[in-house]
Amino acid sequence: MRQYNIAIVGTGAVGSTLLQILEERNFPIGSLKLLATERSAGQKMTYKGEKYTIEATTIDAFDGVDIAFFAGGKASELYAREAVKKGVIVIDNGSFFRLDDDVPLIVPEVNPEAIRNHNGIITNPNCSTIQMCVALKPFYNKSRIKRIIVSTYQAVSGAGQEAMDELVEQTREVLAGESPTVEMFQHQIAFNLIPHIDIFMNNEYTKEEMKMTLETQKIFNDYDMKISATAVRVPILRSHSESVTIETENKITRDEALELLSDEKGIVLQYDPQNNIYPMPYFTSDTDEVYVGRVREDLAFDNGISFFVVADQLRKGAATNAVQIAELLLEEELV
Template sequence: MSRKPVVAVCGATGAVGQEMLRILEQREFPHSEIIAMASARSAGKKVSFMGRDLTVVEMTEDSFKGVDLALFSAGGSTSEKFSPIAAKAGCVVVDNSSAWRMDDNCPLVVPEVNPHDLDWHKGIIANPNCSTIQMMLVLKPIHDKARIKRVVVSTYQAVSGTGQKAIEELENQVRRLMNGQPVVADVYPHQIAFNCLPQIDVFMDNGYTKEEMKMVNETRKIMGDPSIRVTATCVRVPVFYGHSESVNIETEQKLTADDVRALLAKAPGVTVIDFPEKRAYPMPIEAAGEDDTFVGRIREDETIENGINMWVVSDNIRKGAALNTIQIAETLMERDLLRVPRG
């Protein structure tokens, strides 16, 4: 595209939408206009961008005429309805919901891992689940070097992954408990303050939650290898920002802990913090607000021949959602793919 694109941020008043606007500004994303869109109930509100207020407009079926790029973070049902409408109008959609992730016609992309999949997009590109994204950044270099056979992952996911109301619920519950008052759980099925909930999203017939199966299926699609075996347990923890993961990897070829540290030290978007003698390892309080995914506690699994354990932490709102979406948009620009193929 020779000119600067018109960019719409859809869901601009939400936590991820707000972060998208901040990152567009911080990374000086090229644009001729930024349009803030949301539902009718948010229309007329103001959001900040580059030192000025943008008035939020209602997203309608006519909203995408003249828009080149739409960054969606407005929920799955909204995306299911409006993404095809936007693409039909000639607008490329990068969607942050789960609506299009497993659609065979939609690439599921982490730019550091599979940017080439953008070459076959048909107008809608899916942003992976936040917990999947950070794991992909560390799995890809290991898979390229030694071929991964199996992954066992347990996640410890921040409440911001559920949205602004969940952040407020944790704040309110902590405040009430510290003042000896009873708490009310509206967002989650149980109290989240000072607690851990081994359920993220709904349970499925196989006993896994939908979040756990997202990690299984999305990993295989992004890596382009359906033979990789993945099993996940996803837990919600009383942390505001930053998902943590304990990841166990079994490879075909032997890698030592030092081999893995060397591989990940060169991996794009990854920072290794692994100095146990200094008690230095990744923590969500230090990952919050950062672009990189952090990895530490790298050690060999002594129960199998070719196994590695590690601890992975990333800001779920930033790299896990808004940043990855905008990196996809940047990659589309770099590869001259910011257009909807016809026919």
């Protein structure tokens, strides 16, 4: 089997998870480069028992690289286009290119065919968008979705390791009767909910909420689909949850919905309400599937279905989805 020269740009939570998943899935790597900021250069990370030294990201660092995974942040804007000029295929986890017309936005279980239209850059959607779209796909295959109303319950790890550390420290401080230190979020997150992720836009929705709207429309290539999102930060370390209600053009019964979900790749249906079985963050962490439960016919729409979705946003919501895109490139012989 042919092997490929790989670079990972960014060695934080997403970058380190990318490294872990490449190893778990035994991706055919010939050579590996770990790139980050000058501050991280010289540090070491382990892949398959071997130590790799992190290098500073420069344009020349992409020489000889076949596929570069960008873990997000400013590096995408600074280096992605330059890497493409050197013949690199970029798989970007950042938001900079997501809505560009010439850049495919891919969830492999949902729109794999879009990968054939790449011009060197392919993007991961937002983590909350990914898990919702995986859950939406079987319904959309059955009947076009007219309307989506979604509320998210997003773990602090979506804001990085420092946010996770702050939740742990704030929890200790509150339990000790101390005033919590607030730095990463607008308010204390321990024992609290914050209905505010990213900046507010002119329409009073946050940027995070508009990501879910615009990215979902692009992934399904359906710009008439109406979407209203509310994104909430919750005091959970890992795995995002979502409450989703959809309205379809044609009626889908609960039993039909359960059958559709049970047959879909990448979905684990957890539906046994009488025995208190439904998706929850604590057992979905460090997994790659999208968990769906609480499936029911909605009472507000004649053709409505409501359900609950949980997934690990560092894996399926970021790193795993990126590696699946790379695997799809290999399957389609596009590298």
